[in-house]
Amino acid sequence: MNYQIHSQTLNTISSLQMNEFLLPTSISKTVLEEALVTQFSLHEDAPRTIQRNYRDTFDWRLYKKGFLFQVDKHSHSYELNLIPLDIGRRRVLTMQSQPTYIEDIPSKIWQQQLQGVLDIRALMSHITISLRQNTLRYVDKDGKTLSRIYIEEARLSQPNGRLKTLETRIRIVPITGYGKSSEQISKFLKKEFKLKAAKQVPFYPSAKALGLSVNNYNSQLSHPFSAKDRTDRALKALLLTLLDTMEVNEQGTVEDVDSEFLHDLRVSVRRTRSVLSQIKHIFPQRSLQRFEGGFSWVGQITGPTRDMHVYLLKFDNYQSALPKKMQPHLLPLKEFLIRHQKLEHEKLIAVIKSNRYQVLKQSWRTFLTSPCPEKTSLENATKAISETADTHIWQAYSKLIKRGSAITASCPDEKLHKLRIVAKKLRYLLEFFQSLYPKSRIKSLISTLKKLQDVLGDFQDLSVQIDALKGFEIQMKEEGSLNPDTEAAIELLVQQLQSHIKAQRKLFETRFVEFSDKNMRSEFKLLFKKSPTKSQAVK
Amino acid sequence: MKVLACYNIKGGVGKTTTSVNLSYICANEGARVLVWDLDPQGAASFYFRIKPKVKGGVEKLFEKKSEVDEAIKGTDYLNIDLLPADFSYRNMDILLESSDKPRSRFRKILSALEREYDYVFLDCPPSFSMVSESVFFVSDALLIPTIPTTLSLRTLEQFLKYTDEKILKKLAILPFFSMVDKRKNMHRLICETPPKMGVKFLKPIIPYASEVERMGVERRPILSYAGHSKSAKCYLDLWQEIKERLDL
Numbered sequence: 126m127n128y129q130i131h132s133q134t135l136n137t138i139s140s141l142q143m144n145e146f147l148l149p150t151s152i153s154k155t156v157l158e159e160a161l162v163t164q165f166s167l168h169e170d171a172p173r174t175i176q177r178n179y180r181d182t183f184d185w186r187l188y189k190k191g192f193l194f195q196v197d198k199h200s201h202s203y204e205l206n207l208i209p210l211d212i213g214r215r216r217v218l219t220m221q222s223q224p225t226y227i228e229d230i231p232s233k234i235w236q237q238q239l240q241g242v243l244d245i246r247a248l249m250s251h252i253t254i255s256l257r258q259n260t261l262r263y264v265d266k267d268g269k270t271l272s273r274i275y276i277e278e279a280r281l282s283q284p285n286g287r288l289k290t291l292e293t294r295i296r297i298v299p300i301t302g303y304g305k306s307s308e309q310i311s312k313f314l315k316k317e318f319k320l321k322a323a324k325q326v327p328f329y330p331s332a333k334a335l336g337l338s339v340n341n342y343n344s345q346l347s348h349p350f351s352a353k354d355r356t357d358r359a360l361k362a363l364l365l366t367l368l369d370t371m372e373v374n375e376q377g378t379v380e381d382v383d384s385e386f387l388h389d390l391r392v393s394v395r396r397t398r399s400v401l402s403q404i405k406h407i408f409p410q411r412s413l414q415r416f417e418g419g420f421s422w423v424g425q426i427t428g429p430t431r432d433m434h435v436y437l438l439k440f441d442n443y444q445s446a447l448p449k450k451m452q453p454h455l456l457p458l459k460e461f462l463i464r465h466q467k468l469e470h471e472k473l474i475a476v477i478k479s480n481r482y483q484v485l486k487q488s489w490r491t492f493l494t495s496p497c498p499e500k501t502s503l504e505n506a507t508k509a510i511s512e513t514a515d516t517h518i519w520q521a522y523s524k525l526i527k528r529g530s531a532i533t534a535s536c537p538d539e540k541l542h543k544l545r546i547v548a549k550k551l552r553y554l555l556e557f558f559q560s561l562y563p564k565s566r567i568k569s570l571i572s573t574l575k576k577l578q579d580v581l582g583d584f585q586d587l588s589v590q591i592d593a594l595k596g597f598e599i600q601m602k603e604e605g606s607l608n609p610d611t612e613a614a615i616e617l618l619v620q621q622l623q624s625h626i627k628a629q630r631k632l633f634e635t636r637f638v639e640f641s642d643k644n645m646r647s648e649f650k651l652l653f654k655k656s657p658t659k660s661q662a663v664k
Numbered sequence: 665m666k667v668l669a670c671y672n673i674k675g676g677v678g679k680t681t682t683s684v685n686l687s688y689i690c691a692n693e694g695a696r697v698l699v700w701d702l703d704p705q706g707a708a709s710f711y712f713r714i715k716p717k718v719k720g721g722v723e724k725l726f727e728k729k730s731e732v733d734e735a736i737k738g739t740d741y742l743n744i745d746l747l748p749a750d751f752s753y754r755n756m757d758i759l760l761e762s763s764d765k766p767r768s769r770f771r772k773i774l775s776a777l778e779r780e781y782d783y784v785f786l787d788c789p790p791s792f793s794m795v796s797e798s799v800f801f802v803s804d805a806l807l808i809p810t811i812p813t814t815l816s817l818r819t820l821e822q823f824l825k826y827t828d829e830k831i832l833k834k835l836a837i838l839p840f841f842s843m844v845d846k847r848k849n850m851h852r853l854i855c856e857t858p859p860k861m862g863v864k865f866l867k868p869i870i871p872y873a874s875e876v877e878r879m880g881v882e883r884r885p886i887l888s889y890a891g892h893s894k895s896a897k898c899y900l901d902l903w904q905e906i907k908e909r910l911d912l
Binding site for chain 1: 692694695696712714734735736739740742743779780883
């Protein structure tokens with residue numbers, strides 16, 4: 126993992142529009158301020174204490190899209206700054222509370238800009254700096270500000286609770302169209318105090334001091350394999366990555382920062398189970414049994430909270446699917462979901478903290494980090510990973526084609542639900558082993574498979590939603606929170622979902638034809654069905 | 665980027681106070697705003713304490729994008745920039761008339777700013793000319809401050825009558841009452857029952873108030889010095905309704 130945020134020098138961050146100097150400890154701040162006030166026509170604003178937060182999603186979505194999101198907490202307000210890392214103007218917005226989700230930001234323009242980037246992820250504080258800021262404004266005879274000088278003494282909050290004093294900075298922010306004024310001030314500071322320009326904005330040294338990395342997390346699995354890696358070693362490495370992902374998402378799941386933590390944790394569990402169930406004779410079956418059971422348990426106990434998250438995420442769509450007059454009647458359902466989400470989440474926290482869960486993870490890690498025996502009687506353990514991948518992907522693909530071709534217009538829904546699982550298994554295999562194949566070709570296969578999966582997923586999802594909504598209706602009745610209006614709203618919603626099911630089933634036929642066409646078959650054959658040769662063990 | 669023009673054939677009706685105050689409110693909502701002071705008298709520039717001067721004048725401004733970038737000045741407010749007035753703007757009409765495509769020259773300037781700003785407020789000079797026609801062509805909405813008097817309403821009627829129908833169709837015409845003195849019977853009556861002209865008046869009414877006049881002394885938007893005043897509230901309500909009408 127890369128633990129270094131890529132540094133960007135000041136001159137590449139034109140949008141920050143500033144010249145920044147570091148003040149050596151040998152120069153007193155007061156002396157410097159006095160010299161500036163004597164030299165220039167400056168107006169001194171009252172000093173401010175600011176708590177500066179650099180916020181981003183857990184997986185640094187804003188930074189990766191080229192933005193720094195800086196939130197300055199003043200005494201009664203929060204100043205949001207969305208700062209482009211390359212060109213463009215920063216956005217500034219003052220609000221009364223700290224935003225966590227996109228809908229907390231009371232500006233349509235901001236929401237439009239951030240929607241595609243943040244999606245449902247929460248903004249978390251990654252870096253916190255306490256600042257004492259003195260502001261001097263360079264003004265002309267009309268009282269117009271031409272340039273702002275900020276003198277900032279900063280202390281960085283560290284995970285151990287201690288504060289690390291950062292170098293005092295003098296930041297000169299020119300006002301558009303008045304660049305000369307800032308140049309004069311910069312020249313003066315360089316000449317009179319021999320100050321040196323800071324090479325980086327404070328975000329970078331702070332991130333470095335905290336050991337932060339923007340590349341530390343990616344929910345998309347892309348494990349680098351070498352074709353000749355021994356299968357048992359390669360799979361242990363893959364499973365270890367999945368275990369890391371599980372653990373990385375635990376804290377966010379416990380704190381319920383956003384629903385993606387639990388989602389990603391569960392996906393890692395599912396992927397782990399998929400490896401264990403699909404690729405056999407690699408590890409001693411006896412050792413694996415308790416892990417298979419353990420991860421199946423984790424899948425089950427995390428399910429109810431995830432279900433509540435899903436229905437809460439869908440709630441706005443549910444509401445807008447109803448006639449306007451009926452929409453408020455659905456609100457008791459939302460209250461029900463929130464209430465039960467909290468209850469389920471409490472249970473989930475207890476499980477994550479439980480001895481059973483912790484022991485499961487620890488022993489799994491011990492198993493995965495223990496070296497594989499040089500010699501083994503397990504027939505697939507020493508095969509090259511490329512051979513294992515070829516065999517399993519081809520088998521999964523063939524199974525999907527066979528089962529999919531057997532689907533007819535009159536066969537029961539259950540068959541489609543089972544087909545969804547077959548398709549998912551193939552998807553996991555393609556994703557696990559993608560680094561062994563040409564990137565563009567494997568991506569194209571995944572993309573076509575994804576379209577088929579979307580239809581199967583939506584089809585299954587609709588059935589599950591209908592059952593769940595009916596179940597919620599009964600539960601609400603039992604709890605006494607179902608009034609006749611809400612009952613009618615839920616029932617109309619169920620009817621609407623039922624009408625979508627038929628459309629989805631029709632769409633399956635089209636997508637399956639695309640997926641199973643000649644070109645796709647020959648591509649799968651070319652990539653994964655190798656001519657039968659005697660398999661060779663890798664030492 | 666949305667272009668909102670504060671326009672009226674008549675002068676002294678509150679166009680500049682509207683441009684300055686609405687741009688301030690809009691910027692406070694997190695939008696990046698440019699005010700283009702098109703009036704050679706330079707009142708908007710004055711309110712923002714910026715010299716009404718564009719290097720090379722209007723001719724240079726129409727030449728290329730870099731000249732526009734050069735001319736833009738940052739105000740004292742983080743999200744608001746100003747393209748200042750210049751005395752040479754009095755010749756803008758002549759310049760546009762001598763051009764093959766006067767309207768597209770205007771549009772070119774604004775398109776170049778598309779990535780930089782979310783809103784442009786055009787503070788228009790009081791006239792009915794090639795400049796105003798070009799403004800209509802590039803704008804999404806015309807905000808028309810109107811004093812509730814017979815003559816002012818007649819001017820609005822004339823404007824609606826003589827402006828090219830095609831232009832009017834694609835523009836949102838948003839008149840509202842401005843400089844209203846509720847002590848005057850006529851003002852009160854007209855505001856209560858606005859005449860039917862085929863356009864709907866915005867509901868908020870901007871009063872004739874001392875805090876609005878004080879803008880000349882303070883040289884800043886009302887909300888920055890009298891944020892809790894009645895006038896400030898009226899501008900906030902006005903902006904709210906504009907957003908609703910334009911679905912912003």
